[in-house]
Amino acid sequence: MDPIISFRDFTFQYRAQARPTLYNIDLDIYPGEKILIAGPSGSGKSTLASCINGLIPFSYPGESTGTLTVDGMEAKKESIFALSKSVGTVLQDPDGQFIGLTVAEDIAFALENDCVPQKEMHAAVARAAKLVDVDHHLGFAPHELSGGQKQRVSLAGVMVDAVKILLFDEPLANLDPAAGKQTIELIDRIQKETDTTVLIIEHRLEDVLWRSVDRIVLMDEGRIAADLRPDELLCSPLLTEAGIREPLYLTALKYAGVTLTPDKKPAHPDTLELTEADKDAVRAWYHAAPAAAPAPLQPVLLEVKDLRFGFTKDRT
Ligand SMILES: Nc1ncnc2c1ncn2[C@@H]1O[C@H](COP(=O)(O)OP(=O)(O)O)[C@@H](O)[C@H]1O
Ligand SMILES: [Mg+2]
Incomplete structure (x- = not known):
């Protein structure tokens, strides 16, 4: 299978900058993959x-030097309009993206631009709205919605065009933890139902890993520092070296003396x-922990206890 996105020795420098912002990027992303792009701010x-x-x-x-192909197109030779037929982007603050007076108008915007007939448009809007679960809000004004709902409307607006690639730039930034989880679940469901290729840019690693991803691409100072399966990356020191906080339960496990290896499937508490x-090490740590654990790990005690280590059995 050919990659749907392919960077080859790609370097990019903004006109306003003295040095490149991206250096020698080599990256292939295949159709249907779900990729997390992590890295410190400014990377x-x-x-x-x-x-x-x-x-x-x-x-x-x-x-730019080198090449970038997106869905068979050489990106720098295409118009943004041609690329937008293949790539849908959901930004962190959807407020600035709303154009319509109502949710329905907003979702329809891309189609109105393309002069799609009314009847077809209504059907497409209804389908996209249902996919992201805003079909009961079609008559609302965007400002009447919660942050999570706005984001879903913005997502419906790009899904209405049947894009092959969905790009989320910090989708969790303005959401509380509960809404963030819902967003990650929604992205997961849509990716499975529509078989789109999904790229999620996010530094809230633990929240994204609430649902599985195929690979994590770690950026650092304009370069790709790692391109690994989550289980592999989470066992390496690369995240910490790049200044990204690993999930706290992993810090807790290491603190208890557990050596993490990819075969222990550390990417998610349920697969561990x-x-x-x-x-035994975790149990010993847990029983000693209230006194012994450093303060930042205290809230994790509860979570670690809930992992399937057999504590509940122990205690009854
Ligand atoms: N529109 C722009 N014009 C000039 N330089 C930019 C622009 N956007 C970002 N940069 C520069 O590129 C670097 C990386 O920024 P960015 O890609 O936004 O990183 P990240 O998303 O990882 O935080 C920053 O140092 C920033 O100064
Ligand atoms: Mg950014």
């Missing part, structure tokens, strides 16, 4: 996204497989 994540959706060079000029010796 080039949004710039990478802007190259894929055509905002670079359309809105942000600069010079610990050895008997590991469980």
